[in-house]
Amino acid sequence: MTKPHLTIVIPSYKEAANMPLLLEQIHSALGDYPYDVLVIDDNSPDGTAETVRSLAEKYPVSVTVRKDKRGLASAVVDGFKLAGGDIVAVMDADLQHPPAVLPRLVRAIEAGADLAVASRYVPGGSVGNWSATRRVISRGAVILSHLLLPSTRGIKDPMSGYFMLRKDVISGIELSPVGYKILLEVICLGCPHQAVEVPFIFENRRAGVTKLSMVTQTDYLRHLLSLMRRTGEFRRIVKFVTVGGTGTLVNLGLLAVLKEWAGLHYLVAGAVAFEVSVVWNFLLNDRFTFRDRKRPDGTLPGRLLRFNVTSLGGFIIYIAILALLTQVFGLYYIVSAAIGILIGFGWNFMVNSAWTWR
Ligand SMILES: Nc1nc2c(ncn2[C@@H]2O[C@H](COP(=O)(O)OP(=O)(O)OP(=O)(O)O)[C@@H](O)[C@H]2O)c(=O)[nH]1
Ligand SMILES: [Mg+2]
Known part of the structure; x- marks a missing residue:
């Protein structure tokens, strides 16, 4: 040959x-x-x-x-x-x-x-x-x-x-x-x-x-x-930020509803709102931001579990900041929640980009 x-x-x-x-x-x-x-x-x-x-x-x-x-x-x-x-x-x-x-x-x-x-x-x-x-x-x-x-x-x-x-x-x-x-x-x-x-x-x-x-x-x-x-990596970041924005609205909206109308304690309301927005963000990112990156062996529930686990760090940051700013610094709880969401955000992008949709 x-x-x-x-x-x-x-x-x-x-x-x-x-x-x-x-x-x-x-x-x-x-x-x-x-x-x-x-x-x-x-x-x-x-x-x-x-x-x-x-x-x-x-x-x-x-x-x-x-x-x-x-x-x-x-x-x-x-x-x-x-x-x-x-x-x-x-x-x-x-x-x-x-x-x-x-x-x-x-x-x-x-x-x-x-x-x-x-x-x-x-x-x-x-x-x-x-x-x-x-x-x-x-x-x-x-x-x-x-x-x-x-x-x-x-x-x-x-x-x-x-x-x-x-x-x-x-x-x-x-x-x-x-x-x-x-x-x-x-x-x-x-x-x-x-x-x-x-x-x-x-x-x-x-x-x-x-x-x-x-x-x-x-x-x-x-x-x-x-x-x-x-290569479209810029567009991916823009999409992720957009999804994060809608997730933030879901989070804050639900937090207000659960506290004001359902009468839950603001930290309990915050925890529920956080989990709902985590699932919300996951589904949008899965369908939209990282659609091209599913690994062949990855199943949707598997990725959702990963997303939840990786969002745990964000969750801890969020609850800690929500409690700290509201309790110690006397901020309005919605403002504290917004700051908590923002700080957990960068961390979540890094971890999810590196692990969930590698
Ligand atoms: N055609 C062309 N070749 C270039 C040009 N600049 C550098 N090169 C070639 O590109 C190769 C790498 O350039 P070097 O100057 O060796 O760069 P380097 O290896 O990072 O630096 P050194 O470690 O100092 O050698 C060499 O073969 C250079 O001759 C250029 O402007 N035009
Ligand atoms: Mg050289």
Whole structure:
């Protein structure tokens, strides 16, 4: 059986000094596997393109030179468009992404994965000798993406710049490189069916200097927001807040009715009103906010039970604040209840998003 052709896309800017060793290492790593290398260079003044052209006699490599410096992510997107292989890999030019990992990525794809990520954050992988600051920023960035973009949660290193995919993962999707974390776009918009991670150790830059600065940190936040918008996660938050608003009205209305007309003690009325609004919120969120997220094994009563259990924390907060503000601070009980609902709200969103409709 013929092996699917692999195209390796390498964005480059001022990487002439790294090209000979990079191409040699790729070649010896892949042996006789059918591949070609596509360097997307932004008109580097150090002769990167000329160096690559001279190496084309020895290796299956070509270079596309773009007239102006449009950045790393857009270079990768252009590379995707030009790549002829059924499998496409992306890696840096500075040997921080060791070519020796390529065969393991290929094997993962051959074994059925449609996305194979070279990962610094699975056992066996590491960020090498990064400073503590850079480690913390990188970890924080991963946590933020897991929190805000649910489809990245299964991947420990969604920020990696070193990965391989089957071409059909990205065919027909509109990649918009706001930041330079192109893998985030691929995960969130390409919706790979089977993503695996292969450990690697992030090496020191071989030659040349870094091109990415702190500006990229704000780019990263803009990128996350843009992906939240494009994947519908923003709309989900708006829906959750809307449902919460109606639940609050149900809660406060019922509390007033039970206390004023039925004559219940305000804490008993509050407890009943709370449970009714919990079920109310659950049914609306289940049908509306998280409709796409039901797990195959989850049944409605099962999710309702989870929702009740997770709302227990909110319930305790609510009753405590209702009693405290009314009894100790002398607030009108409806006002105390409204404040209690508000404070339990953020907690409930986090827990339910992470557990009930994971
Ligand atoms: N085409 C193109 N490639 C770029 C641009 N900026 C960076 N690159 C390439 O993208 C890859 C990653 O850039 P680096 O500067 O190594 O970024 P980094 O790895 O986060 O930083 P270091 O750890 O300091 O190397 C390298 O292959 C760069 O040559 C650009 O504007 N255009
Ligand atoms: Mg680098």
